[in-house]
Every structure is written in structure tokens, then in C-alpha cells.
Amino acid sequence: MDQALECVTTLNFCEQAYLAANPDVAEAVRLGALRSGRSHFEVFGSAESHRRQDALVAAQSRQERRKRIASVLRTDMPFSDDGKFFDFLSPDLRSQFDIYDSELAGSNLYDQDALSMIERHPSGIILDCGAGSRPAIYENVINFDITNYPSTDVRGVGEVLPFKDASFDGLLSLNVLEHVKDPFTAAKEILRVLKPGGDLVVVVPLTQPTHGYPHHYYNMTAEGILNLFGSAINVERVYVPESTSAIWSIYWIMSEWADGLDENALKEFKALTVEEILQGPPTLLDRSFVKQLSAKKNLDIASSTTVIAKRV
Template sequence: MRHPLSPLDDPALELEIATTTNFDADRYLLANPDIAAWVRQGGDPRFHLEAHGMGEGRRQLSAGFHATLRDRRRAKYARFATIFDAARGAGGGFSFLDGEDAFPIGYGGPAHSLSDYDGESAHGGLSDYDAEIAAHPDRLYLDIGCGLRPDMFGNCLYVEVYPSRSADLVMAPSCTYPIADASVDGIGCFAVLEHVTEPWIAAAEFRRMLKPGGLLFVDWPFLQPVHGYPSHYYNATREGVRRMFDEGFEILDLDTRPNQTPERTLRWMLRGWVDGLTDDAVRDELRGRTVDELLALEPRSPFWKRVNAATPPAVRETYAAGNTLVARRR
């Protein structure tokens, strides 16, 4: 299985514009994981270059960078190999995905496919965590649910449930990790725990994997609509986050950061709801209301009844104020 690129701690990938003259299929696919997914389903990389790639200005790895990439992945693997413990994970063994004794590696059962996603999850992580990793090159760190990282470090293991370009360890979805006890100095987990089936188990795992005194950095959404793949399970209040990590941790800081402020939620919800309406006239009416007018309208007023009637079930679920369960014990 060909795996996308892990650039390790390079300040920038060494890329070149791909042409019919310099084209190399391996280097082209490493720089373009969306095309790599298509090729695994039977597509031809040169056909893509000639039909689309040159017009899109697609790039490929430079020959020099490609030649050193395997050695760099092997060196990083050697650094982290001592902390792997298959018995600590959900079950299964390790496998090399792109060459012996080198990252990336797989663990356990089947991971998700990149084709299951609407593009890679990509965000910059947390500057505090990046600064911590950069300040201590002799220490080892984990990035759980890394997605696509623009900046990466050779002393951080990037973990994902699909073959991200950034992932060193690709594992089947699980709340337990094949990492030895008390083996890492820091763990980062950003916009991930809402998508985890049992986040309380993941929280206990973070405590298990950290050395005494190790640092944990967690970004956990609160008022966000349903989003992400494969699913979205648990948002958390600030006190919910505190409760999740009050055993075995000294909480140093718990606050709303600039990327988590209320206007982001407001815009996300209004934009998604408005765009999802099935009645153009109702959509225009909602867009035309002022904030004061909307605040003056009681729920279930004639206006909101019209809006809700034009709201399809999937949009209703995404932006709902709550859900009600009725069940019978088996």
C-alpha cells in the first residue's frame, strides 16, 4: 500500500511543478494524496497529469527530497519503536505500510479510507503544543487524531484513523492506543474527542501513556453543530472537560481560546441552516430579518414554523437544540 507523505520536521516540502518531461508517478502521488486514492481504485496517474494536473499546476516531490525521505522515516521509526506495545491497543499487530522499519506503520484492523472523507481534516493544531515540542527536541510527544498538519516535528508521533499525509501511525478506530505506559512527555488532541465513541476511555489512556509530569493539551468543542466523519458523538461544556480530566491531572488552564469564541458558533449555525433550507422564499425571509427581529420572535411562532417546515431532517438534526430518546429494555 502506498502511503501519503509524512514531511517530518522539514521547514517546507521540496516540491516541483509536474510536467510530462519530469513526471514520476511515485513522487506525483506522494504529493497528491487525493489522486493516490483515485489511483488505488484503478486510475492512471499519468492520465491525470495530462488531462488535469498540468492545468491545475499540480506538483510532485523533488527527486532529491524523495531520495532522502525513506531514510528520514526510518530514523524517526527507530526513535519511537521502543514505545510501541501492541497489547495495550485494541488488538492486532503492527505492519509496515511503505517499507521495512520505517514510518508509516499500521496497527490493528482496517483503518478508514481517505476516500471516506470530504478532503483531509486540516488545521494548525495548538501553538502552545507546537512550542512545547519545539522547545524539547529530546522528548517524545503524541498528536492523537492529527489530520493534516502544516508543521510537523521529528519528536512527535502523529496518529490517525485514516492514511493522512501526516500520519506516522495509522490505526483502526479505537479509544485505546498501542503505546507503552508512561512513555511520552506530552499529548495533544485537538477537535477529536467529540468524534470518539468513548472519550472517557481515551482520557484514561492519555493519563496512562503520559510520564509523571507530562503535559496534556486538549481542544474540545462545546456549541458546535454536528460535523465530521465517521460521526459526532459528544460535545462538552467547560465543566464537562474539567470532570473528564480531574482524576490524575492537575489542571493548569481551562479557558475559551480565540478560535473558540461565540461568533464562530453563531455564524456556523446560521450559515448552515440558511443554506440548508429547501424553500427559497423562506430562506430570503430569514436572511432579511434583523437580529432584533429574530430575538423578538418566540419559538413556534408562525415565522419559525415556516422556517422549520422548510428545514429537511438532516439539517434539523445538525442544528437541533436537543434530542429526546424513548427506549424499551430488552
């Protein structure tokens, strides 16, 4: 293989390098037959072992991307840079927001709302705020998270974003704010770093079991999400996509419930009918699949939780 070429993957994909190494794709993009080199790679290139990208162009592009990321970083916060990512997760922030290292990882594909935002700003900068482990890198997206995943560009906490004011043309907060210790402060930080008129996509669960890393603090209604941002945003649409419709809540809760049962209780649980459920919880309280559920599982999928305490 030519030393100037490299195998292309979702994590090292570079639009310029891919087009430079694949003249047929570049011509199709020029003629309008393809939207971009990335669109070709996502549909065809990943399955074609002969597809390569120019290693020199890709390396230069990655360097330019790092310079672009550096240009929007705050200069009043301590950080380290190992050449791969910028680390703003100081010991003080770790302690203040109870951040700990874990082998758990969050990873999801972008939905159409996120992809549409990314495509609307090819020359702009998008912040994926709480990106988790992304399976693909986009040149115009900065991946920010509390964990150093292979796709992480900047590490820190959502309540103290290490970015300059009005830095981003768009911002994604996808299933993140339920894990943030102070979502009101995190929302203020989101508004601070987003340009006036900038695009915002926010997703927060409502009826989902306890999940995720490092913590799971708050599920939210639509009103709750809007209350975080108040009059600072102009709302274009509030809706529930197919991927998070109510049937997923039922599935997830029942799956978590089943996971907490022994063999006999699970058998009885699986035989339960919707008609029996609709007769009301009081008719089911003595069943084994209710009585045998552990305290931990009850907390994970509870209808509500009671805390008994005394003031310090």
C-alpha cells in the same frame, strides 16, 4: 540540481537536512538570530524556490524517526507496517468502534498552545492523538489517527492506544474527543501513555453543529472535559481562544441553517434581525426558515434531541 539535495516541503522538512543544505541559515541559528531552521523555512524558505535540504541526511532522519516511533509501540497488539505507517486498526477494532473508510478529511493548523508544547520538547516525543491530515510534519511529533493520511505515522483507535505506558512528554487532543465512541476510556488511555508531569492540551467543542468523521458523539462543557480526567491532571488554565469564541458558534450554526433552505426561505432568513431573534423563538416558529428546515438539518444544529425507544 545536485542529486544529494531535494526540494523541501512541509511534509518532508528535516531540521538537520535543511541546516546542512543552507549554511547561511545554520549560521543564523548558531548566532541566535533565528530560533530554528524550521522557523526560517516557515517564514521564508517555502517562498524561495532555491531552498533545498540534504536528501541523504533527510532520509537518515526519517529512518531514525521511524525507529523512535517503533520504540514506543505496544508489542501485545497485531499490526502491519508498509514502511510508511504502522497500522493497528484491526478488523476487530473497526467493528467494535464502528470505524469505516471515508473520503472526508479533517485538517487544521496548530494553534499557539500546540506549537508552544512542541517547541518545549525538541528532544522529547509528542503524541498528536487524532491528528487528522496535518499539513506539516514535526520531527518530535507522532501523528496518530484512524485514517491513513499522508501525515499519519500510526493508525488505530483512541480507546485502545497502541503505545507503551508513559511514552510521551506531551499529548495533543485537538477537537477529537467529540468523535470518540467512549471518551472516558479514551481519556484513561491518554493518561496511560502520558509521562507523569507530561503536558496535555485538550480541545473539545461545546456549541458546534454535528460534523466530522467517522462519527460525532459528544460536545462538552469545560466541566465535562475536566470530568474525563478528574484528579489525574493539574489544571493550569481553562479558556476559550479567539479562534473558537462564541461568534464562531453563531456563524457556524447560521451557515448550516442557511444551507438547508430553499431560495425563498433563505431570503427571509437573511432578512432576520437580532432584535427579532431576541423576542423569543415562539415568535418565529411559523416562519418559513423554521418550518422548511429538514429533519437532518434540525438534528445537526438542534438545541436538544429526543430519542424514543424501548428496551431490548
